[in-house]
Amino acid sequence: MIDVDALRDSYISTPSKLVMLVVDGLGGVPHTETRLSELETASVPNLDRLAQRSACGFTIPVLPGVTPGSGPGHLALFGYDPLSHFIGRGAMEALGIDVDLREGDVAARGNFCTVDSGGRLVDRRAGRIASEVSIPLCHELDGIDLDGLDLRVYPVEGYRFVLHIRGAGLSDRISETDPQATGVPALQAKALAPEAERAASAVREFVTRAAEVLRNEERANMVLLRGFSSLPHLPSMGDVYRLHPAAIAAYPMYRGLATIAGMKVIPTGRTFAEEVNTLREHYDDHDFFYIHYKPADAAGEDGNFDAKVRALEELDTQLPRLVELDPDALMVAGDHSTPAIYGGHSWHPVPFLVHSRWTMGEGVHGFSERAFAAGSLGRMPATQAMLMGLAHAGKITKFGP
C-alpha cells in the first residue's frame, strides 16, 4: 500500500461515497488508417461531458514499458505495489472460475495432455479436447483422495483445469511439470524450498493417480501442472484506508481480486447494466465501490477495433446511471490498456479521471488519450489512484502540521 506507514494516520472514515469504475483495457492507440484511437473514434458524449468537468490524466500500471496482467493491473489500482505483491497463474486461474481459494491453499493451472506408451508427451493440450470431454474427466480426477488433504479439480475450458489443494503445511514453491516441449516425459514436481516438501509430494501422488484414472483415454491420458501459487497476504484495503469497500463484477476473476484486497463482493448479474443496478441497490451500504466493465478489454484482445469502439459506446450509455448517484468522488480508471491494433494488453499509460465537487474542468475537451495529455493529473503510478480518489472524497487529512 502506498507509503502505508507514513500515511497510516492520514486516512479517515467519513460518510462520503467513492466509486471507482474500472474499464478493463480502457486505453488504446490510434488506428493505422484513421489515426484515431478507439476512444477518439467512439461516440461517448457522457464520458466526454464528465471529462470536461473532471481532473484528468493517466495511470502507469506497473512501470513505463511494462505490460501488466489483470492481477497486477487491478492490485495497483487498489493501492498495492504490483511489483511486490504477486499473484501466480494458478491462483489467478482459480479466481477466474470462482474457486474459494484461501490463504495457505495451493492452486495450479492444469492441462490435459497426450503421452505415448513410453510416457513421452505427444500433445501438450490433448488435441484441444472440448469441455464436454474434459468436464467428466475433471469430475473423475476430483474423486482422487489424498490423505489429510482436501484436493479438488475444477474444469476451466477445453483442455484446461484448476487443481486446488487445501491442508496444513502447504507451500506453493513447487516446480512445474510441464516441460514446454513434446517428445519428452512430463517433469516431476519438486519442492523448491524445504517447506514445500509436503505439497510437492502430494502433487506427485496426484499426478500418478491421475495417470491411472486417465490411462484408457485416447487423448487426455495425462496431466501437466504449472503456475503453483498461493494467495499473497495483503493488508485489507478497508483496514488501511478506513473504508467499508465493496466490489461489483460480473466476472469471477475480478471478484477474486477484490476479495484478496479485502472487499466485500456483492453478488450481481452478467451484464454491466446489472452491475449498475446492484450498485444502486447497495449504495447506502458501503463508502467505496469498485465496479468492473469487461467488454472493452475482450474486444481489444480480439484485435477488433470496431468492437472495442462499440464496447466503449455501450459503457457510455450506462455512465449517466453512475453519475446520477452523485458520489462524492467518481473515478474512471483502467487496469491496463488493450489497444485493438496490438490485440492484447499493452504497456501504455491508461486514461484516468476523478470527478468531485472540487473539479471544475481544466480545458480537457473529451475522454481520450490525446485529450487527457492536457489534463492536470499528468502521469501517475496507478498505485496512487486511490489516494487521489480518497482526497477528492475528503477521506485523507492533512499530512503533518
Added chain:
Amino acid sequence: MIDVDALRDSYISTPSKLVMLVVDGLGGVPHTETRLSELETASVPNLDRLAQRSACGFTIPVLPGVTPGSGPGHLALFGYDPLSHFIGRGAMEALGIDVDLREGDVAARGNFCTVDSGGRLVDRRAGRIASEVSIPLCHELDGIDLDGLDLRVYPVEGYRFVLHIRGAGLSDRISETDPQATGVPALQAKALAPEAERAASAVREFVTRAAEVLRNEERANMVLLRGFSSLPHLPSMGDVYRLHPAAIAAYPMYRGLATIAGMKVIPTGRTFAEEVNTLREHYDDHDFFYIHYKPADAAGEDGNFDAKVRALEELDTQLPRLVELDPDALMVAGDHSTPAIYGGHSWHPVPFLVHSRWTMGEGVHGFSERAFAAGSLGRMPATQAMLMGLAHAGKITKFGP
C-alpha cells in the same frame, strides 16, 4: 537495473532490433533573445518527421534539479540507477582515454603541481603546463616500479594525467592528496577503510618516488591525486535484458561506459557518419545498439548556441541512414541537457522518443522541448527508457497473469 528481481523473467530474447541513439547534451533551453531553444532554432526536418510518428516525452536523468555527469547520464539510459551505481572521477578519467580499466583496479585523476622548497603548494596546476611538457614527465612517472603492483601513468591533457594501479587486494577507499588550496603541503593519502591499506601505502610510495623523479622540474615538481576509484560492479545489460548489445562511439569515455554495462564495443571511426557506417555494417550481429553523438554537448559546453544548432542539423542529415534500417524500435535519447546559454550540463529533462510499428504519432509536430510536452510519454526516469524500448521491440512479456 530497474526492479530486476520482480521483472527478471519478463525479458525475452527475440530477433527484433533495438537502436538507442544517444545525443550527448541533447536538450536545451530558449535563447534569451529569440526565445527559441537550440532544437527549435535548428532545421531538423528528419527529426521532426520522426517525432511526428513516434511516442514522445522526456527522461529525467537522475532526479529533477540534479545535473548529471556523463557517467550517471549514460548509466541511467542503460537502466542502472545512477544513485546507487557510482563511477568515480579517476575511473571516468581513465575511461576517457581508453585505459584498460578492469574490476579491482584503482584509478586516480592526477595533476602536476608546483611546490616551494618547503613543500608548500604554489600552483595546483603547475602553471598549466602544455601537453608537450607533461607527456615526457608522464613517461618518467610510468617507469616507477612498485613491488607486486602494475602501476601506469597516462597523460590526459596539459597538467592532467591518470594514475592506474592493478594488483591483488586493492581498494579505492583512499583519501585525496589535493588540499584544494595553496600555501599548504599536499596531503598524505590515507586508507579510509582497512581493506585500502595496501593501496594507500602504494599511493604514498608513488607520490614520494614521483617527487624524486620531478625534483629538478621548475613547475611540475610534484603531483596531486584525487578521485581514487574502481569500476562499480554492474550486472551485465545483456544478461539482465537478454540482449546481445553493442556500442558504437567515437569517444573513448562512452566506449568505457558501454563496457561497464557489458556491451560489446565495435571499433569505429572518429565521426558520427563513420559510426553509422559501423552500425550498418554490423547490423546483423546484435539485437541492441547504442550509438553516441557527441558534438551537441561539446557546443553546449562551449556556450556556443549557433554551434549547437549546427551540431543538431548535422545530426539530422545522418538520421535517415539510421531510420532506413527500420529497427523494430528506435529510441532517440540524451544523457542530459546542455543548454548553450547555460554553458554546461544541466538538470533539465531531456527529449526522448521511441518509434516502432506501434507508434502512429500523437499530434507532436516536431522535435523540440516545447513540442514534446504534448507527447504521450510525459516525464519518466531515464532508467525506464530501456523498458520503453524493449516493450516497443516486443522484448518484454506481460508481467503477471
